[in-house]
Amino acid sequence: MLAFVVVFSMLSLPGSLSAGSYLLQIHLAAANTAPIEPWYPAGPSMNTLTHPTFTDEAAEFTAIQATPSPIDFTDWPLDPSIIGPLTASPNFQVTPPISDAGYFELQFHMGQNFWGCQFNYGNALCGTHIRQAFAHGLDKNIFVSTELGGNAQPIDNPVPPSVDLNTPDPCAWDALFPQTGAGCIVNGAGGTAYHLAAATAGSGCNTPQFPYTPGCGTLDFCAAADHLIAANLATGKNPTTCVLTGISSAVTANPIHIFVRSDNTPRLHAGNSYGQFICALFTGTFSTGCSFIFVFDGGGSISAFPGFTTSTTTVALTWWIYTAGYGNVLTFDSSLFFNYDSRFVSGISMIKSPTGPCSAQSVPTYSASNYMYLCSSAYDSNIEQAEFAPCLTAPGDPTAGQTHLTVTFANCPATTSPSSASAAYKAQDVFGQNAFTIPWWSGKNQFAYLTGWQRAILNKGDGFTPPGNFFLTLNAWSPSPPVAGTVRQGFKQSTHTVSPFTSSQTHLWDLGVVNEVWDMPGRTNPDSPQAYLDWMTIKTDQLPAAGLSYIPPSGTVSAFRYTLRNDLYWHTGQKVTAWDLAFSYIAFRASGVGPGLAPMTGVKVLSPTQVDVDVNAVGPFTKLFLSTFVLPGRDWVNTSVCTASAWDAAADNPNFDAANTALTACIAPPSAVTPTGVITPSGSNIDNAKVQPAYDPVASGNLIGSGPWMCGSGSGTGGPSCSSSGTQTVPAGGSWSLTRYGTGTTPGGSLNTYFRSAGNLALWAYSGDRGNFGSDFLNFGQVSLCFGKPVGTSGCTVWQHGIGGSPTGIPVGLSQVSIVQRFVGVNWVAPYDWIASPPQNIAAFPPVLHEGVVTLNPCSIDPVNGYDC
Template structure:
């Protein structure tokens, strides 16, 4: 995915695309569009190009955690890191000429403690966030960590992170709610209790101290026995009927219910990220102290602790037939949370695995939820009030309106969009945040500012506005004239992947790999995340039903019409068509896939031709197009359950693929299905998965058995799509956005305006057969350069030159800018 389903800002910024020569094939007459990078501290300021790759090979090296990765970047065994540097290493590398350190970014990331709200905690059924005892338990746990102390004393994030009380990073622009009334047992007051309150205020009565003992917490951010927040947590547990009382001095629980030990709570704490690892341990030991009086990392009959990497967390695999109650608490991290409509996708009941036992009339989860192995809302948050706020947030007719909540208000005001009775996204978003915080769906924790390190012999490394350097854009643009490994980017991964299956993938490392092999319809500008580039498309527009020229599917209120570029080919040489888009979108939504959440308002895809299609929608909001165009496009011939292989090819040749083909092969959407082992890692994007013998779709990792998810110390190796061909020389076996293709586009003289481009085409057509010298007025350009030269010499304009200019009619490389 070029944009991971949650990715945008609210205000459009003006982008300046400068005309800059491309070094790979520069000349005095060749000028290409570029996007200027933001200034960095030590890293240079340079443009990025929406073309590439600039290197032949991408190797992603797998580590156990970021500490191992950081050791390797210092040893220069990798070129680029994928994780923010800790403060001490930032200082060290900044003074070393062998490294570049990027400028700080206010990242679109945050960490939080998550709960399985479809599970039972110590005898309290959370009832999908709807039980009173569940709210008390979660609020009690929220008192067990002092976020302010955490962000100033945890070594990896001290001084480069801020505490957070809501599940939206501050960089996303949504004002935070006043949290002082969230805790009914311990309401807060004072000058800090205002709209826009700083993080770390919610469920926090006093700075953490070691307490009265005799047992003391391991970590400075854990409130000790007898301290105000420890005692508040005890009161919440008592209010939840987990116990009848507490010790008057220590606040350790007394009269513990017999049901508690029948439902031991497990904390899954991530060992691959020190802040989350230590934070998870601290909460586990505080919970133990509540029940036993001893701060221990696990206590029989009450709390167990599982330590593991992201790939060991079982919660990402949901059941399509029931509710997997296989976890309780998890130290989670989110990336690319942008813009603030992420609240809708994280918390809405539509994105659980929908089974009858939890849907109306049997349960509170949305009737729109479908059974899924990889549901985005794996926390099973199903709050109908919160769902309403989320729906209003996502599909408002305006982002903001006069009267929205503003920082400094004690009591927020709210506003409807002009001329409507429905709230703005900002007003609805505030209410969604407030609802989530007051019921403690999760415990948002902190959001970092990030700086990344890489070797200083590299250029074209893109410091993404909210995600840093580990992005598709870096792997597209990065170039070194003297790499340690010839022609190769050596990218560190602090984790291995969980799955390369587009229907199962859920982690950022999954989508790092998938996004390099598969394309998305649109792509965001990494330096201004609200700006959307037409990536696979020539253009797009929004239409009312009356302008469609056909009767749309029932429920359609608006439609986006897209026209695909005509020069895109799968890595097996077959053409990308509108039917592949329809198949991808229908099946990703129908299977409830993690990346399919952004397709929620889609009614259907109506194919108009092999290169034009409509996405029919039942609702539209200010963020819809950005989320709608993010999922990866998958080749239907390989994934269809009813029309795979030759059947799909024959339908395409006939010009139409029936609706009956638009279902995914059930065997291939199972959690255990390995597309790498089965040779299906075939996309249309910049990088190719292929074996050492050149067989595509298989064999691109280091495991001897050919299965996905390399072990620690292993790697994936991808090849540039088009490797082996001269720049721009192959239409069907190279990336349609390769540097060679960009040079051909610039040579063609087309600019995306159809009138201009058709006139330009007619000029070229008149040059066919004209002599290279004499009598060829106006034809010289087309007889030389990358599109005209043959064996280094100018030639007459003929079919190849006509084909190049025809290929780019209507193409603006940076459409719509």
């Protein structure tokens, strides 16, 4: 959502334009307020993408202002102090502010011992009191004003305000100190929870370093002391200052650590503030660290935090407290379900139900999204009802202005199941009462890029931050870039691992590279990030289990049927098939990777281009999150079971039954296959060495996907040449350098290019196919009748000219007929209609396209050479 409207001298767009599409923007050389750009479902426009890497955002912001600048685009929201100078300079474009699809919070390892209190995965009362003490330790309102220049919103729930979700009245969360006031309502102001008064310096101790740290003797300082006493860490407190007395020997015997991210100044200061607050409670002195709590500078890199890599054999006790941040939270379940539900811990047997508190559905994994090991059955129950509710909202759901005493809830019509909105409210309420984390703020973000660039697509959730930068790197174009043929986007962080099996959902830069190399069945509209787009697929159907032609696994309620496009190829030239998708989904689910696959019960390959993904529950966002990366099975399978050549031979076999039998055996062991041929995630033939944390697909030459950008070329495809280090870890001062898939080919002239290249979009427009099978078959019949007819024959000229013909016209031949045949049934923007009901803010059809040094104009602009003339 835009925070303000950019006003152009042309006061409004022409009224004849569709509400969903826009004309090309006019870019003025001196303009420094970035236009709101329409997006294009094709690319890349440039031949090379580089990611110069920095130590932190400050270094990146300095770099873009250098002459010459080593980058064209930033990847991180601008510091408020530089927005004004950049906006005033004709050398830069600054985007309008957007509400961040992310948030920042203080996290706790729920499997740890805190000062003698075993948190018991979030279920110990002493742990709740300790976390509530921390919750009183920072005034979020003063923090946002001081550290962020007001360019953010304080929050009390782990969901950014950009997500449409009712937030609970927090004023009864603290049973020791219930609150009253204007914020004590549903959808009340953030910063209300665990906040008794504005922070002041207090008295009787030294003055806190930060104005948002409550001082000795203040209401929140004393409330925190009472919570630590209730946790049995002390027996009393000073009646004036509230500094603790009678401190338990268990406290001194079990000190804790706080891991503070130093690459982001607000998080650094917040972490230091908490350290000082806790030290003052125990010692009466505000100091950054003491014998009770050690404050560790994170060293400037997200990769230094040990918590993201989880163990498959034990609960790794490598941290206590972390100053965390999340991005790409496009829906409420992005955080509330996928980050905190206990089915997403690394599910070793000792902590799983029935012997432990964590979900029986959790599996051991090296990359658990719930790396905090939060296992609350009350929370899980509510958030799972929200995730798989039969409706999103219902009359009687919580509404703004209600209180915890008057709030109402509702079931979906004609069911006994709560609506997703009602269940999500209850889940947040449980979360807040237990202070499982302490959410801080969500930003209002602006980004910068060099003047001269066009099609700088701003994701309306992530902005330019990975992985929301997908359409930015796909569409960005300049007629005279600082480096010929190249778009350069800085990375404020080094990458750590770009394996899809170990890249953390919280390490956005790892995901950025993964997202550029590997593709997925569906993507989302950058201007409306909850809107699903069929991407690798012609269509995605949802079918009831009773309507399937086979018997699905027990518990299956529905199947999502993916029909893949027939023109998908790996960077190494082999065809992408439904077996690759099946292999990837089974391998991810069996390895505990890809939280969106949680409801999957199995996959059933129906043809080389069609596969069912069976699920045991369906909610409002199941389809959205079921889409994940598709890997080449030939490159990831255990070679003792199936070699790459054996995979290729089977995939090329025109006998489907024989091919399916062979490739099913490649995908999973026989024990994981049902009698009706459904492959279940109970086992996978993934090469186990390639799911280990140490596996490096770059050094191994295995960074091979079907996405818009590729690593290396020729015999070097897959690595290591795309990384300055020759590995997946690119440190500050290094760079990634990826190549457009299809560089060196004529636009639209080769299948060995990105299937959504500009040239392929031009071919689709030229073909006349639009995705309706009936009319497309008639269209194919018409082009067949035109075969060999003289140039100028009525009804045939559209295929004799354009990108598939020539400016002067040529007779229709096999090439032209095959182009039309290729796109029968293909709607480029499914499930939308580009002309009648287009996706929000897509460019008007037919668009001007760029592919490397070539500009492809439609006939409406160039009636002689236009690609669709």
